[in-house]
Amino acid sequence: MxxxxxxxxxxxxxxxxxxxxxxxxxxxxxxxxxxxxxxxxxxxxxxxxxxxxxxxxxxxxxxxxFNKVLLIDKKNAITYFHLGNVEFLQGNNDMGREYYAKAINNGYDDAQLYVNMGNVAEQAGNDEEAI
Missing domain, CATH: 1.25.40.10 (Tetratricopeptide repeat domain)
Incomplete structure (x- = not known):
């Protein structure tokens, strides 16, 4: 069954x-x-x-x-990445960065994450961080 x-x-x-x-x-x-x-x-x-x-x-x-995914698997790195994306879409940049850090800490190493972080830093006027 x-x-x-x-x-x-x-x-x-x-x-x-x-x-x-x-x-x-x-x-x-x-x-x-x-x-x-x-x-x-x-x-x-x-x-x-x-x-x-x-x-x-x-x-x-x-x-x-996405949080239900994390209840089942708290180390699901791609889910942290997606939660970060949602936070960025809602304008919650600090929370987005926090989720991205959790994604990285759990082994997520996709270039798109770094591109997104660079774009957010650039929009915030922080060129050094963007680079």
Whole structure:
């Protein structure tokens, strides 16, 4: 029975990703919520939900979803990166930097993080930090 449950969760997530790629974010969210109902400990569902909420500019819901990922896996570096992005989108630069630091401390080493940090520093008029 457990195998069936896992495959249903994965199927819902895959369907959600297809809908997401077609920019049908609300429909994708429904698929991810179906996956959550099947297995509330499957962190990919919450991560996917967070990404879909970001696309709809529903940042508080996105943060809630990303934080659920961290309840399951507190060292999930990419989730800290996404939380940082949401904070930057909301104008909370200090919190965004804090999340980025957590992403780095947990092993996230994607160039986009550093590009984003440089852009934020440049917008703040701190050219030295931007470089």
């Amino acid at each position: 457990e195998e069936k449950n896992i495959s249903e969760v994965e199927e819902h997530n895959q369907q959600g990703k297809v809908l997401f790629s077609l920019e049908k974010y609300n429909e994708a969210i429904e698929m991810y919520k179906n996956a959550e109902s099947e297995d509330p400990m499957y962190l990919e569902s919450y991560f996917n939900l967070g990404e879909a909420y970001v696309m709809l500019d529903e940042y508080n819901k996105a943060k809630e979803s």
